[in-house]
Structure formats: C-alpha cells, structure tokens
Amino acid sequence: xxxxxxxxxxxxxxxxxxxxxxxxxxxxxxxxxxxxxxxxxxxxxxxxxxxxxxxxxxxxxxxxxxxxxxxxxxxxxxxxxxxxxxxxxxxxxxxxxxxxxxxxxxxxxxxxxxxxxxxxxxxxxxxxxxxxxxxxxxxxxxxxxxxxxxxxxxxxxxxxxxxxxxxxxxxxxxxxxxxxxxxxxxxxxxxxxxxxxxxxxxxxxxxxxxxxxxxxxxxxxxxxxxxxxxxxxxxxxxxxxxxxxxxxxxxxxxxxxxxxxxxxxxxxxxxxxxxxxxxxxxxxxxxxxxxxxxxxxxxxxxxxxxxxxxxxxxxxxxxxxxxxxxxxxxxxxxxxxxxxxxxxxxxxxxxxxxxxxxxxxxxxxxxxxxxxxxxxxxxxxxxxxxxxxxxxxxxxxxxxxxxxxxxxxxxxxxxxxxxxxxxxxxxxxx
Amino acid sequence: xxxxxxxxxxxxxxxxxxxxxxxxxxxxxxxxxxxxxxxxxxxxxxxxxxxxxxxxxxxxxxxxxxxxxxxxxxxxxxxxxxxxxxxxxxxxxxxxxxxxxxxxxxxxxxxxxxxxxxxxxxxxxxxxxxxxxxxxxxxxxxxxxxxxxxxxxxxxxxxxxxxxxxxxxxxxxxxxxxxxxxxxxxxxxxxxxxxxxxxxxxxxxxxxxxxxxxxxxxxxxxxxxxxxxxxxxxxxxxxxxxxxxxxxxxxxxxxxxxxxxxxxxxxxxxxxxxxxxxxxxxxxxxxxxxxxxxxxxxxxxxxxxxxxxxxxxxxxxxxxxxxxxxxxxxxxxxxxxxxxxxxxxxxxxxxxxxxxxxxxxxxxxxxxxxxxxxxxxxxxxxxxxxxxxxxxxxxxxxxxxxxxxxxxxxxxxxxxxxxxxxxxxxxxxxxxxxxxxxxxxxxx
Numbered sequence: 085x086x087x088x089x090x091x092x093x094x095x096x097x098x099x100x101x102x103x104x105x106x107x108x109x110x111x112x113x114x115x116x117x118x119x120x121x122x123x124x125x126x127x128x129x130x131x132x133x134x135x136x137x138x139x140x141x142x143x144x145x146x147x148x149x150x151x152x153x154x155x156x157x158x159x160x161x162x163x164x165x166x167x168x169x170x171x172x173x174x175x176x177x178x179x180x181x182x183x184x185x186x187x188x189x190x191x192x193x194x195x196x197x198x199x200x201x202x203x204x205x206x207x208x209x210x211x212x213x214x215x216x217x218x219x220x221x222x223x224x225x226x227x228x229x230x231x232x233x234x235x236x237x238x239x240x241x242x243x244x245x246x247x248x249x250x251x252x253x254x255x256x257x258x259x260x261x262x263x264x265x266x267x268x269x270x271x272x273x274x275x276x277x278x279x280x281x282x283x284x285x286x287x288x289x290x291x292x293x294x295x296x297x298x299x300x301x302x303x304x305x306x307x308x309x310x311x312x313x314x315x316x317x318x319x320x321x322x323x324x325x326x327x328x329x330x331x332x333x334x335x336x337x338x339x340x341x342x343x344x345x346x347x348x349x350x351x352x353x354x355x356x357x358x359x360x361x362x363x364x365x366x367x368x369x370x371x372x373x374x375x376x377x378x379x380x381x382x383x384x385x386x387x388x389x390x391x392x393x394x395x396x397x398x399x400x401x402x403x404x405x406x407x408x409x410x411x412x413x414x415x416x417x418x419x420x421x422x423x424x425x426x427x428x429x430x431x432x433x434x435x436x437x438x439x440x441x442x443x444x445x446x447x448x449x450x451x452x453x454x455x456x457x458x459x460x461x462x463x464x465x466x467x468x469x470x471x472x473x474x475x476x477x478x479x480x481x482x483x484x485x486x487x488x489x490x491x492x493x494x495x496x497x498x499x500x501x502x503x504x505x506x507x508x509x510x511x512x513x514x
Numbered sequence: 515x516x517x518x519x520x521x522x523x524x525x526x527x528x529x530x531x532x533x534x535x536x537x538x539x540x541x542x543x544x545x546x547x548x549x550x551x552x553x554x555x556x557x558x559x560x561x562x563x564x565x566x567x568x569x570x571x572x573x574x575x576x577x578x579x580x581x582x583x584x585x586x587x588x589x590x591x592x593x594x595x596x597x598x599x600x601x602x603x604x605x606x607x608x609x610x611x612x613x614x615x616x617x618x619x620x621x622x623x624x625x626x627x628x629x630x631x632x633x634x635x636x637x638x639x640x641x642x643x644x645x646x647x648x649x650x651x652x653x654x655x656x657x658x659x660x661x662x663x664x665x666x667x668x669x670x671x672x673x674x675x676x677x678x679x680x681x682x683x684x685x686x687x688x689x690x691x692x693x694x695x696x697x698x699x700x701x702x703x704x705x706x707x708x709x710x711x712x713x714x715x716x717x718x719x720x721x722x723x724x725x726x727x728x729x730x731x732x733x734x735x736x737x738x739x740x741x742x743x744x745x746x747x748x749x750x751x752x753x754x755x756x757x758x759x760x761x762x763x764x765x766x767x768x769x770x771x772x773x774x775x776x777x778x779x780x781x782x783x784x785x786x787x788x789x790x791x792x793x794x795x796x797x798x799x800x801x802x803x804x805x806x807x808x809x810x811x812x813x814x815x816x817x818x819x820x821x822x823x824x825x826x827x828x829x830x831x832x833x834x835x836x837x838x839x840x841x842x843x844x845x846x847x848x849x850x851x852x853x854x855x856x857x858x859x860x861x862x863x864x865x866x867x868x869x870x871x872x873x874x875x876x877x878x879x880x881x882x883x884x885x886x887x888x889x890x891x892x893x894x895x896x897x898x899x900x901x902x903x904x905x906x907x908x909x910x911x912x913x914x915x916x917x918x919x920x921x922x923x924x925x926x927x928x929x930x931x932x933x934x935x936x937x938x939x940x941x942x943x944x945x946x947x948x949x950x951x952x953x954x955x956x957x958x
Binding site for chain 2: 112113114115116117118184187188192194200202203204206207209210214215216217218219220221222223225226229230231232234235237238239240241243244245247248251252253254255256257258259260261262268272275276278279281296297300301302303304305363364365366367368369370371378379382386499500501502503
C-alpha cells in the first residue's frame with residue numbers, strides 16, 4: 085500500500101512506467117508550510133482488509149496501511165482470508181500450522197499526533213511568560229482528547245493490531261530505527277526463523293509522517309525538499325546535482341517470511357530468499373553521516389559476508405538514495421568502499437525519486453522492488469536524474485528502467501541517527 | 515545458545531536512586547520511592563503521584579570529551595534519552611573495561627573492537643515538552659483562532675530547529691553509540707513495558723550469531739510527563755490514590771488500582787563467557803534464555819488466561835533448558851493494573867505448572883512505580899544484588915494478595931532463594947510479552 089498503488093502489481097507497474105506519487109499535500113492544510121507536497125496514499129476503504137473496520141476508527145494512517153498490506157501479504161502467501169469471528173482466523177488458514185510459531189517484526193512508525201487538540205490545550209495553558217501551565221493544558225486535554233486516538237499513537241500499535249487481527253501468537257517485535265527500521269525488521273525476522281524461534285514471520289514496515297508535526301520537524305531540519313512547488317514530482321532528485329532533500333512518502337509493505345522446509349511442505353509459492361543481513365551504527369555525529377561512509381559500508385559488508393557472496397555477484401543495488409546532498413554523496417563512497425572496481429558496473433537506483441521516503445516503511449518497500457526486479461528481469465530507474473552530481477558517479481540507472489539479468493539484489497537503508505541496515509535477497513533456486 | 519553469554523556490567527537509574535544497590539536496598543527495606551509529581555504541576559490530572567529519579571550526575575565517570583558531549587547536547591535530549599544514556603554509561607563503566615586516553619587519541623574503550631560493539635535500546639514514543647510549542651502556537655494564533663495556515667507561516671519559524679531530534683525514539687542509540695563508539699548492530703525497540711527484556715533478547719541473539727562481541731541492552735523511559743500522564747488518565751491505567759503515595763502502587767494486591775507512572779533506565783553489558791573470563795571480568799550472571807510473545811486479545815487489554823505471558827515464559831525456559839521447579843525466583847512485572855497483573859499471574863501459573871505454588875514470585879513496582887521499558891532489566895539488576903542475601907524480598911504493598919493468582923506471591927517477609935536461576939517477565943497492555951532466565955553468579 086503505497087503512493088504508487090494499492091497493490092504490489094499496480095505500484096510496480098506505475099514505478100516502471102516512471103510515474104511519480106508526489107502531489108500537493110491533501111491530508112492536511114499545508115499551503116503555508118515550507119514544504120507543500122508529499123507522496124501520499126490516496127484515501128481507501130479499510131473494510132475489505134479487516135474483519136471490523138469500525139474498530140479502526142481512531143487508528144492512524146500507519147495502522148490502516150499496515151492492515152491493508154498485511155492482508156494482501158497473508159493472502160498472497162496462500163493463507164485463506166478470515167471467515168470466522170474474532171480470534172478464529174489462523175486455525176482455518178490453508179496449510180495448517182501453529183499460530184504460536186507465526187511471529188511479527190515490524191519497522192513501525194508512531195501514529196498521528198492529534199495536533200489540533202494538542203495545540204488547543206497548549207494554547208489554553210499558555211501563560212503570559214510563554215510557558216505552559218500543565219493545569220490549563222490538562223483541563224482542555226482531558227476533555228477533548230480521545231483515549232483510543234492517543235493509544236493509537238504508540239509505535240507498537242500496528243504490530244499489536246496485526247497480532248490481534250490474525251491471532252499471531254509467535255514472537256512479536258516492533259522497532260523504530262528511523263529510515264532503517266523495516267530493513268532491520270526483515271533482517272531480524274529472518275534471524276528468528278533461522279534460530280528456530282518461528283516458522284513464519286510477518287515482517288515489514290509502516291509509517292506516515294505526513295502530518296503537521298512531521299512535516300514541521302523535517303522542515304526545521306531542512307531535510308526535506310521545498311521546491312519546485314508547481315512541479316512537485318521533480319522534487320525528489322537522488323544523485324542529481326540539483327538535489328535538495330528528500331520528499332516525504334507514506335505507506336506499508338509487508339512480507340511473509342517462512343522457513344524453507346515449512347514453505348515446501350505446504351507447497352507455497354516462493355518469491356525469493358533472504359540471503360544476508362547486516363546491521364551497523366555510524367557512531368559518528370548526531371546529524372552528519374561519517375564522511376567516508378564507514379557505517380553504511382559495514383552493514384553492506386556484513387550482509388555480503390552473511391550471504392556468502394562476492395561483490396560481483398550482486399546484480400542490482402536498491403540505494404537508500406534519499407536525495408539529500410550528504411546521503412547520496414556518502415552512499416556513493418560507501419558503495420565504492422565495499423564493491424571496489426565493480427561499484428561502477430552494478431546498476432543502482434533509488435525508487436525514492438518516485439515513491440518519496442516512506443521512512444520506517446522505506447526498506448521493506450524497496451526490498452519488494454528488488455524481489456520484483458528479480459522476477460521481471462528489470463530494474464527501476466532513478467527519476468529526475470538529469471544532471472548527475474560528479475560526486476555521485478556510479479550507474480544510477482537514470483530516468484529509464486533497464487532490462488538486465490537480475491538474480492541477486494542488495495537493499496540499503498541508512499537511518500537518521502546513524503543506524504544502518506542492508507539486506508541481500510536472491511532468486512530462490514530449489 | 516552456542517555462545518554462553520554473561521552479564522559483566524550493570525547501570526540503573528530508578529526512583530530509588532543511582533545504581534542497582536539503591537533499588538535493592540529500597541526493595542529490601544520496603545521503602546517506597548513514590549511521591550507527589552514534581553517534574554511538572556500535576557494539579558489538573560486525576561493522578562498526581564509518580565516514581566521520579568532523584569538528581570543524578572549525567573557525566574559521572576566519563577572522559578572529559580564524553581562529558582562535554584553530554585552537556586553540550588543535553589538540550590536536544592528528551593528526559594528519556596538522558597536517563598538511558600546515563601544508565602548505559604554506568605553499565606559500561608561497571609564492566610571495568612579501561613577507558614582510553616582521549617588526549618593521546620586513544621579510542622574510548624581501547625581493549626575492545628568497536629566495530630563489534632553493539633547496542634539495543636528498549637524505548638518508546640517520546641512526547642513533546644509542552645513549552646517547546648508554546649511560543650510557536652501563540653505566534654500561529656496571531657490573536658485569533660489557531661489555524662494550520664497560521665502555523666505554517668508564523669508557528670514553524672518559532673520552533674527550535676532541532677526539535678524533532680529531541681524526541682526521535684532512536685536517539686538514545688545514536689547518542690550512546692557516539693559516546694562509546696559502538697559501531698556494531700544497533701536497534702531501537704518500541705515494545706512498551708516489554709521493551710527492556712526484548713532488548714536483552716535481541717542483544718543475546720546478536721551475540722549468539724556472532725555479529726558482535728560486546729552488546730549493551732538498555733531499557734529506558736520517562737512516563738512522568740504531562741502527555742504520558744494524560745494518556746494514562748484517559749485510558750484508566752493509573753491510580754488516583756494521591757494522598758497515599760507510598761502505598762499507592764499495589765502489585766497483585768486485591769486493592770490494586772492501577773499504575774503509578776515512573777521514570778528510569780536500566781542497562782546490562784553482555785559478552786561471551788570466554789571473553790569475560792579471559793579479561794578477569796566480574797561476572798554478575800549468565801543469560802540462559804529469553805522468550806518473546808504477544809497478546810492477541812485486543813490492543814487495549816491483556817489475555818485473561820495469560821497465554822501471552824505463558825508463551826514468553828515457556829520459550830525462555832525452553833531456550834534456557836531450565837525446568838520451572840529449578841527456578842529460585844520470579845521477578846514479575848506486576849505494575850498493579852488489574853488486567854495486566856491477572857494476565858501475568860495466570861500466565862505464570864500456566865507456564866510454571868506444578869512449580870507455580872513453590873517458586874517465590876516478587877515484584878518491585880510497589881517501590882518504583884511503572885518505569886515502562888526499564889522494567890525487567892531494572893528488576894534483574896536489583897536481583898543480582900539481592901541474591902547475595904540468599905532471599906527473595908517481599909512485594910511492597912501486596913498486603914492482601916490476589917487469592918486467584920495461583921502463584922507463590924512473596925508477601926510479609928522474604929522467602930529463601932533456593933536456586934540461582936531467576937526468571938524475569940514483562941507484559942505490555944495490548945502488545946508484547948517478554949521473559950528471560952538468568953543464572954546468578956554468587957561466587958563473584
């Protein structure tokens with residue numbers, strides 16, 4: 085469920101068609117904000133995806149996206165849709181398995197702050213010296229806030245809703261390592277399966293920071309692009325000389341990971357194999373990336389080693405490629421550090437040029453495009469790459485998707501704050 | 515686990531004070547650390563008491579360059595982050611690993627491989643401080659009604675430019691990583707009350723699979739803030755026994771009324787046993803196994819039959835290879851909220867089977883209140899100290915234990931600690947459950 089479409093196929097076809105999900109912000113009145121555009125998911129009806137849509141009235145966009153994406157993933161994995169009452173889902177799923185061995189690991193963003201109520205309560209509590217009386221705040225907030233809407237802001241709510249919706253009683257985790265979160269979630273979920281802690285894991289990400297405080301926060305950090313307002317689809321320009329920050333996106337991608345023999349035994353369709361995962365930290369500075377790309381290089385290196393692959397065996401890299409001056413330059417250096425001479429030969433692209441930056445959901449969404457690239461033997465383009473930055477001198481697949489043999493891909497996510505994660509996914513060869 | 519993983523450092527900031535000993539002492543003496551909220555004026559809220567961490571030195575024991583970093587960046591760290599990085603520092607310093615000479619350009623921990631030093635934090639949603647928004651909101655109103663148009667034009671320019679960084683839930687890991695040059699695997703787990711023990715679970719998995727040689731597992735949270743107290747009040751999670759602060763938090767007691775919000779952070783340093791032995795480290799205990807689960811009963815409740823707690827406990831015991839009858843004590847979460855407590859005791863009774871009537875079950879929330887993600891790790895740290903008494907301390911304020919609990923709740927006085935195997939459990943409302951089995955090393 086992402087800005088380019090409500091299904092895997094539709095968003096993939098739109099991606100390959102070079103379409104952009106970036107539009108003026110319609111979720112809230114943003115016309116006077118420094119940034120007025122984002123890649124948004126069009127409104128959709130949740131009822132086809134859940135048993136009782138009314139139970140999600142106070143849920144944030146993150147939860148709604150997660151429920152939709154998870155339903156699609158679970159059905160795609162060959163498990164029947166739920167037909168029974170609450171809690172009666174899994175035992176009826178095709179293939180028969182133990183719900184206690186079906187876990188969840190999400191890279192999951194917080195829900196949406198009830199901004200208008202928050203500022204109203206703050207305004208009512210603000211004293212002459214511009215500090216806030218918590219007594220005045222409490223008086224308004226206790227009256228006007230909705231308890232469930234407040235609860236829905238907790239970052240583990242998407243995982244909690246999924247566990248309840250599908251009766252998944254296996255190990256459940258929720259992490260929030262900024263832009264790296266869902267890559268990390270998938271890597272750790274795979275580890276739990278390898279360790280024998282679960283047979284199946286619902287793994288992925290969900291997030292929306294397209295709300296007043298989210299856009300405010302990123303505008304203050306000058307991390308997101310503000311121009312061109314008239315042609316916002318040109319604003320996300322990874323690796324281009326004219327890049328000026330990322331564009332916020334939103335959405336969710338969910339994968340069902342399964343232990344191979346378990347999948348074979350039930351005759352499941354296999355999309356691909358998680359071959360390697362690496363995790364590292366920059367440990368450098370709060371707002372700057374290590375100038376030589378030490379952290380990103382370490383996560384890529386670890387993922388390659390875990391996969392038992394040489395750099396030349398990677399056919400495509402889905403870049404973190406945010407479109408900030410700093411990231412794209414350092415990411416280029418890090419790829420060179422790890423891939424050596426092969427760095428200039430491997431196709432690399434950033435789908436953030438079309439999808440925007442889905443933050444905690446970015447990694448899972450980009451891994452999905454890697455899996456589809458393997459299926460269709462085509463890699464998506466980096467759009468808006470009209471004037472390549474001389475410091476970003478690798479093959480970034482400018483502006484047109486490319487037909488090319490793709491068997492093994494790497495997907496990179498580097499979180500704000502310095503947490504880095506890399507995954508290697510390959511075609512499943514029986 | 516193929517690699518035996520041991521605890522070689524502990525750091526704890528709790529309402530009882532600085533260090534595991536402070537909490538152990540308060541638990542031993544049945545001294546409550548709950549009092550009226552002083553971090554803000556709570557007069558407008560129905561619940562006005564909390565477990566607050568007494569003043570602490572954020573740079574204690576640090577190198578000068580680290581101290582400068584902490585002081586310089588304090589303004590971009592929410593209270594949760596300040597508590598967590600301080601507990602992390604205490605745990606790291608407690609390992610006895612020598613600090614490098616900054617002037618000589620040495621790494622901060624020259625005897626370890628910084629590329630193989632990782633950190634996992636149990637954290638939470640960090641709500642904004644209200645004062646941060648006061649001036650921008652006033653500016654946006656410009657004398658009239660608040661509007662988003664006014665916010666965009668006049669409010670945003672009045673905001674502190676680094677506002678977002680102050681509240682990102684992964685900034686504990688960011689700052690601690692920078693301070694200690696921890697370049698290995700790093701994660702920020704947002705699993706509410708279960709976050710601390712889940713951080714321990716993940717840190718141990720990373721060590722076990724060989725992706726790191728030294729790991730920090732930390733849980734920290736500050737629930738003593740207007741926004742969190744607001745939520746807890748709206749969701750009916752907190753007690754309103756404001757006039758009886760010391761006895762307000764009543765784990766497993768018939769008269770329990772809910773949480774007392776609290777703040778705190780707990781950190782454990784973990785390394786493989788062989789490495790710890792090779793450097794002659796003090797080994798507090800060994801992590802034998804961990805387990806994680808989740809409720810499926812609803813996002814704002816806990817399962818009545820305790821199956822999610824039983825699942826986590828069963829998985830931890832199985833991973834540890836420990837039979838319930840070999841447990842010396844259970845450190846329960848026991849936040850004193852009816853639905854959460856009952857789910858926990860039902861789960862323990864089910865997972866421990868016939869041993870449930872024997873193994874002493876204790877809890878520390880009567881002393882501290884609910885420290886959220888610090889729970890579990892804080893209890894383990896305190897118990898590693900208390901184990902030297904050879905006793906399991908009683909649950910403060912559990913005067914009339916829940917008769918349906920089905921477990922051996924320790925009340926009145928201590929019970930003997932019959933085995934060095936300790937089980938810790940936590941359960942989040944509507945969410946994750948976690949358990950860990952450790953072996954206390956009393957020969958240290």
